[in-house]
Amino acid sequence: MLLLRTLGLGVQYIADVRQARNSQSRPTGMNKPRTLIDKLWLSHEIVRRDDGAALLLVDRHYVHEGSFHAFSQMKERRRTVAEVALTFGVTDHYVPTRGRDKGIANPEIAAMVSQLEANAAESHIMLFGLRDPRQGIVHVVGPEQGLTLPGLLIVCGDSHTSTHGAFGAYAFGIGASEVAHVLMTQTLWQKKPKRMRIAVEGASAVGVGAKDIALAIIAKVGADGAQGHAIEFAGGAIRALSMEGRMTLCNMSIEAGGRCGMVAPDETTFAYLKGRPYAPKGQAFDHAVEAWSALASDPDAMFDREVTLDAVTIAPIVTWGTTPDDALPIDGYAPDPAREINPVRAKYLRDALDYMAIAPGKKLTEIAIDRVFIGSCTNSRIEDLRAAAAVLAGRVSKVPGLVSPGSSTVKRQAEEEGLDRIFREAGLEWADSGCSMCVGINGDVVQSGERCASTTNRNFRGRQGPGARTHLMSPAMVAAAAVSGHLADVRPLLSGRKV
Amino acid sequence: MEKFVQLTARVCPLMLANLNTDQILPARYLKWPRSKGLGAVLFHDLRVDSDGKERKDFPLNQPLWQDASILLAGRNFGGGSSREAAVYALYDHGFRCVIAPSFGDIFAQNAVKNGLLTAIVSEADVVDMAPTVSENPQLPVTVDLERKVVVCGNRTYAFDIDPVSRNQLLNGWDDVDLTDSYKDRIAQFSADYRVRRPWVIPAKS
Ligand code: SF4
Numbered sequence: 052m053l054l055l056r057t058l059g060l061g062v063q064y065i066a067d068v069r070q071a072r073n074s075q076s077r078p079t080g081m082n083k084p085r086t087l088i089d090k091l092w093l094s095h096e097i098v099r100r101d102d103g104a105a106l107l108l109v110d111r112h113y114v115h116e117g118s119f120h121a122f123s124q125m126k127e128r129r130r131t132v133a134e135v136a137l138t139f140g141v142t143d144h145y146v147p148t149r150g151r152d153k154g155i156a157n158p159e160i161a162a163m164v165s166q167l168e169a170n171a172a173e174s175h176i177m178l179f180g181l182r183d184p185r186q187g188i189v190h191v192v193g194p195e196q197g198l199t200l201p202g203l204l205i206v207c208g209d210s211h212t213s214t215h216g217a218f219g220a221y222a223f224g225i226g227a228s229e230v231a232h233v234l235m236t237q238t239l240w241q242k243k244p245k246r247m248r249i250a251v252e253g254a255s256a257v258g259v260g261a262k263d264i265a266l267a268i269i270a271k272v273g274a275d276g277a278q279g280h281a282i283e284f285a286g287g288a289i290r291a292l293s294m295e296g297r298m299t300l301c302n303m304s305i306e307a308g309g310r311c312g313m314v315a316p317d318e319t320t321f322a323y324l325k326g327r328p329y330a331p332k333g334q335a336f337d338h339a340v341e342a343w344s345a346l347a348s349d350p351d352a353m354f355d356r357e358v359t360l361d362a363v364t365i366a367p368i369v370t371w372g373t374t375p376d377d378a379l380p381i382d383g384y385a386p387d388p389a390r391e392i393n394p395v396r397a398k399y400l401r402d403a404l405d406y407m408a409i410a411p412g413k414k415l416t417e418i419a420i421d422r423v424f425i426g427s428c429t430n431s432r433i434e435d436l437r438a439a440a441a442v443l444a445g446r447v448s449k450v451p452g453l454v455s456p457g458s459s460t461v462k463r464q465a466e467e468e469g470l471d472r473i474f475r476e477a478g479l480e481w482a483d484s485g486c487s488m489c490v491g492i493n494g495d496v497v498q499s500g501e502r503c504a505s506t507t508n509r510n511f512r513g514r515q516g517p518g519a520r521t522h523l524m525s526p527a528m529v530a531a532a533a534v535s536g537h538l539a540d541v542r543p544l545l546s547g548r549k550v
Numbered sequence: 551m552e553k554f555v556q557l558t559a560r561v562c563p564l565m566l567a568n569l570n571t572d573q574i575l576p577a578r579y580l581k582w583p584r585s586k587g588l589g590a591v592l593f594h595d596l597r598v599d600s601d602g603k604e605r606k607d608f609p610l611n612q613p614l615w616q617d618a619s620i621l622l623a624g625r626n627f628g629g630g631s632s633r634e635a636a637v638y639a640l641y642d643h644g645f646r647c648v649i650a651p652s653f654g655d656i657f658a659q660n661a662v663k664n665g666l667l668t669a670i671v672s673e674a675d676v677v678d679m680a681p682t683v684s685e686n687p688q689l690p691v692t693v694d695l696e697r698k699v700v701v702c703g704n705r706t707y708a709f710d711i712d713p714v715s716r717n718q719l720l721n722g723w724d725d726v727d728l729t730d731s732y733k734d735r736i737a738q739f740s741a742d743y744r745v746r747r748p749w750v751i752p753a754k755s
Contacts, residue, residue, distance in 0.1 A: 097739045098732055104714040106732060108740055110750050117580060120634065128726065136752065159581050198752055210632040210656055226634035226660035228725070236729045238736055242714050244655075274568060275626035275652055308629060310655050331749040339749035374568050395624075399567060492577045499600060511572040511630060513595050 084349035086246050087315050088281040091221040091346070095204045097238060104240050111198055111215075112138045112233050113189045113207035114176070116145045116163040121208065121230035122170040132174040134237040139198060140171040140178040141189040145493050146485040148426075148455045151181070160493060174234075187458020187484040190214040190428035194298065195460055197327025201316035201343040206233055211428050211508065213304045216313035217297035218320055219346050221281070223311040244310040245279055245355040248348075250286035253362040257550060258542040260438060261296035262430060262506070262525035264288065264360075265303035266368040270378040272358060277309035280356065283348060284314050288362035294323040295434035302429045303508055306375040315347035369415060369538050370510045370523040372403035377510070379415060381528070381540045387411040406512055407520050408502075415538050418522070421501040423452035423479070423533045424515070425526055427489035430506035431457030433464050435526040439506075440470045441550045442530035442541060443477040449536035452479040452529075453495065455487040477533065491516045504532035552665035553722035557646055558692045559619035561683040561702070562609050564593075565676075569623055570630030571657060575639040577631075588635055589643035614687035622679060623650040627668075628657025637664050647693050649700060649709065651676055662715040663725070669693060669700065669709035679707065695720055 085093070092107075099105040112134075114121070125131070132138055145163040147155055155161035164181060171178035179186050185196060190211055193199040201219035206212060208230040215222035225239065233239055249272075251264055269276075282304045284297070292300065297314045304312025314320075321340050324330045331339045366380040379385075385404060388411055391397040404411055409418060425431065425439050436456060454474045456462040462484055465471055471481045488495040489507040491514075497503045499518025506529050507514075510521040522538060527550075531541035579591045597608050604611045610618075621640070627650040628636065637660045640648065647667040658668045671679070682703045683689060692701040693709075695716060700707045717723070729736075744750060 094743070097736055100714075102713045102717050106729060106736070108736070108743060117633070120584065123584075130726075163581055200749070202747070203750060208632060208634075210630065224632040224656055226632055226637070226656060226663065228634060228660065228663035232725050232729065235726055236736070237740070238729055240714075240725055240729070242712065275629060275654075278626075278652060278655060305630075308626065308654070329752040331753050335749055335753070342747065342749070374570075395567075490577050492580065509570075509572070509630060511570050513576055514572055517576070517578075517595055518600060 084352040086348040086352040110203035111205040114140045116167045118208050120227035124231035125234050130235045132234050135175050138176045140176050142181050143188045144486045148482040148485045148487040151483045188428045191457035197330030210305045213311045214298050214302040216301040216311050219316035244281040247280035247282045247356040248354040250359045251288040252286045255362040260525045261299035263368045265300050266378040267365045269307045269376050272307050274374045274376040275308040277307040282309040282312040295432040316343045385409045385413045419537045420504045422450050422503050423529050424488040424505040426455035426487050427507040429508040430526050436465050439526035439530040440473040444473045446534045448478045448533035455482040456484050458484050504529045551722045554667050554719040556694045558690045561620040561691045562615040562618035563622045563680050563683050567624035568626045571633050571636035574636040587642045588639035592639040592643045619646045621648045625651040629654035632656040634660040671709045675707045
């Protein structure tokens with residue numbers, strides 16, 4: 052009924068885009084140069100309406116505890132999951148990261164975890180549950196298990212789904228209604244994002260990592276600078292990044308407002324994926340690599356926006372305020388609202404400095420911290436833990452802190468490498484895997500008024516707990532802050548060390 | 551989904567930029583089922599101080615704005631986390647329209663799925679509108695989605711909205727019903743797609 056009414060309202064649907072689709076595999080004489088997002092979009096477009104909305108086919112759907120609204124919506128309609136084999140559940144947001152063996156004391160938090168378990172069981176969805184040896188943060192587990200692959204369209208009810216774009220996938224966060232839609236239909240209505248290329252050329256210095264590049268980009272374009280855009284990261288400094296680094300970068304694209312971030316797949320990508328549990332095997336893998344190699348943007352393809360940065364000019368960066376674009380090189384000073392001519396901006400600066408309890412113009416390295424957190428889908432992979440451990444080895448943290456590996460798999464690997472010992476000997480707590488203190492909803496919160504140097508992605512007011520003050524930075528910089536007791540430049544601490 | 555065509559209501563001005571979804575609905579309320587009604591905890595940590603007392607200077611605490619259905623805000627409203635419950639909180643409180651210079655992409659998508667209009671008005675127009683509604687809290691303001699205008703006092707401001715979202719709001723479309731009408735096409739497409747890309751199906755671990 053409803054449908055007849057809507058279709059009767061004069062909106063025509065251009066149903067047939069098959070021709071356009073075929074042109075991807077069988078190039079026509081036109082051979083229009085295409086970007087990575089163009090290619091990904093085209094290969095997933097089922098139909099396009101004349102108002103620009105297209106129905107896209109979804110290849111992977113990750114769900115977590117927060118997806119309960121969507122399961123309820125699905126049940127209200129008496130529907131079931133359309134593609135069980137492409138839907139995967141992960142417990143991450145609410146799981147305990149300390150004393151996991153004792154179970155979950157808070158009944159409301161326990162209910163969030165058991166609710167997902169029940170929904171997954173009922174829908175026959177594979178779940179990486181609390182006791183699964185592969186459990187971890189969804190954006191760590193997906194890639195690690197080889198579920199995230201180049202060329203795929205990946206969605207999850209979480210904004211940092213952009214992380215998976217590191218593989219050359221079209222990956223983005225969606226809300227509960229869209230999650231419900233994907234559960235029921237394995238498709239999604241979307242409007243094509245604009246194309247933005249962010250090139251980081253040159254080589255970055257020792258002590259400068261993907262997180263610094265990400266924060267430098269966000270500071271340059273602004274927290275909403277990439278709104279409505281699919282970002283493709285390119286350039287020598289990006290190519291040189293490991294998959295872990297690329298994931299950190301794509302993870303943070305949402306903090307620049309981007310719909311998604313992506314890096315064209317290359318040998319680094321293929322080497323990472325080979326042998327992963329769910330990745331294609333043998334000949335299938337070779338065929339896949341062939342297809343994936345064709346995804347890179349054509350050399351003369353056009354972007355709607357281009358931004359270029361020089362990696363050489365990027366120093367280790369920290370945030371001082373309450374949005375991720377409040378980011379400055381560590382040798383800088385907090386802003387002074389008195390010197391800001393724009394009154395709206397001046398008020399913002401005053402409010403942010405007030406919340407953060409930082410005096411105007413204060414030298415960043417003089418800001419004392421109360422605790423540190425190493426974790427989250429941004430920076431908790433093995434390479435991140437190694438980078439922090441390289442600074443902490445043989446040193447002691449002046450403040451308490453928590454280290455939560457991104458997955459139970461990462462945790463085991465770190466323990467095999469002896470990294471857990473380094474963290475413990477430095478006085479930090481070695482915890483289990485989950486979202487933990489990134490968002491604090493499992494109970495791991497930064498206390499009100501406390502200042503935390505954190506490897507996470509959001510320094511919003513109250514993000515790590517009501518009244519918490521967050522400074523974002525790389526794992527190496529968090530380690531430097533830990534051993535210094537204040538925000539600090541990691542570079543001098545690295546001299547003579549293997550990094 | 552509820553349609554949105556035109557609305558005349560009071561406007562609550564909340565002239566802050568970057569009001570992200572963590573501010574709209576703090577994470578600790580994400581556990582709440584929708585049936586509990588999330589309106590009570592909308593903007594909780596901005597509305598209430600650390601001792602649990604209402605902040606007098608927060609506009610939404612003013613009696614005259616408690617039943618406002620239109621929110622006027624600064625740029626980048628609803629950035630950050632994809633939590634749709636941020637939209638539920640606004641809706642459950644009674645808001646049907648947010649006017650701002652820009653919105654977080656995911657927030658804007660979530661809003662339209664729930665019948666909440668996100669009207670994009672230039673920064674200058676928002677600044678122009680703010681004193682009018684601040685000084686006349688009872689002023690009825692009209693938002694007309696068909697004409698894409700906001701009529702506020704003796705001025706009319708054009709607003710922008712993605713045409714797809716506009717269509718959906720005007721018609722009160724249900725996405726799932728719409729998608730179901732393409733059922734055969736989806737089945738054909740995905741079969742064809744997977745034959746050509748056998749590697750998209752997860753390998754057995
Ligand atoms: S680690 Fe933080 S940002 Fe990442 S998915 Fe979890 S809560 Fe979200």
